[in-house]
Amino acid sequence: MSLSVIVSAEAPADAAAVERLSERAFGPGRFARTAYRVRESAAADPALSFVARISTLLVGANRMTGIRCGAARGLLLGPLTVDPAFRSRGIGAALVKRSLDAAIGAGHRLVILVGDEAYYGRFGFVRVPAGRLAMPGPVDPARVLFRELQSGAFAEAKGTIVAWTG
Template identity: 55%
Template structure:
C-alpha cells in the first residue's frame, strides 16, 4: 500500500448510506440471505469497533463488528469487511482488519468470530472452529467459521449457538 494515502476512521452514523452502497456494489442483493446478515437484523454494529477507509474524500473500504453470544459467552462478529474492487490487494482490507482487532483487544474483548476465507484471515491469527462446536442461524459452510482469541484461552470450553447479544439490541 505504498502508493495510497489511506486514512482509517471509526465509523459514524453519517457513513451509513455510503457503506450500504459499498456493500450493495461488492456483495449484491444475495447478501441478505447469508447467516451473518441474519445476526445483523436486530443488533447494531458497534461504531467504536467499526471502521472506514478513505482516500481523500472517497470511501474505499469498511469493516464492522457486532456483539454476539456463543452459547453464553460474549464475543464479537467481524464483518462484513469490504473494499472497493479497484483498491483490493493494496492493503486496505488489512489496514481495516488490523485496526478493528487492535481496538477490540484494547477495549477488553476476548473473542472474535467471522465467516470468511481461512487463508486470508489466518494471516492475522484466525483459526477454523472445529466442526459442530458452534452453530449459526441458517446455512453456513462450517469450514468458513473462524475464531480469534484476543486473550489466551478465551475460546477454551466455548460452544453452542451463535446468536445476537440481545442485551445490546436496538429497540423498535
C-alpha cells in the same frame, strides 16, 4: 503509484456510503447470508467499526457486532468490504487490524467470522472445531473462524451464534 489510505472510526454520516459500498461489493444477495441474519438483530459497535478513505472517497469498511455463543460473549467481524476497484492494496488488512486492535483495547476476548481461512489466518484466525459452533442458517463450517483476543476465551464458546445487545 501509492495511494494514501486513511482509516478512521465509522461515523453515523458514513452509513449510507457504507451501504452503497456493500451493495457494489456483495450485491443484493448479501442479505440472505447467515452472518447478515445475526447482524440484523444488533447494531454494529461504533467503537469497533472503521472506514477507509482515499481523499474523500470511502473505499472500505469493517464492522464488529456483539454476539453470544453459549456462555461466551464475543464479536462477529464483518462485513469487511473493500471497493472492487481498490482490492489487493492492503485496505482490508488495515481495517481488520484496526478493528482487532480496538477490540483488544476495549477488553473484548473473542472474535468470530465467516470467511476465508487463507486470508484471515494472517490475523490469527483459525477454523472452529467441527460441531462446536453453529450459525442460525446454512454456512460452510470450514469458513467459520475464531481468534482469541485473551487466552482461554474460546473455552466457553458452544452452540448457536446469536446477536448480543448487552
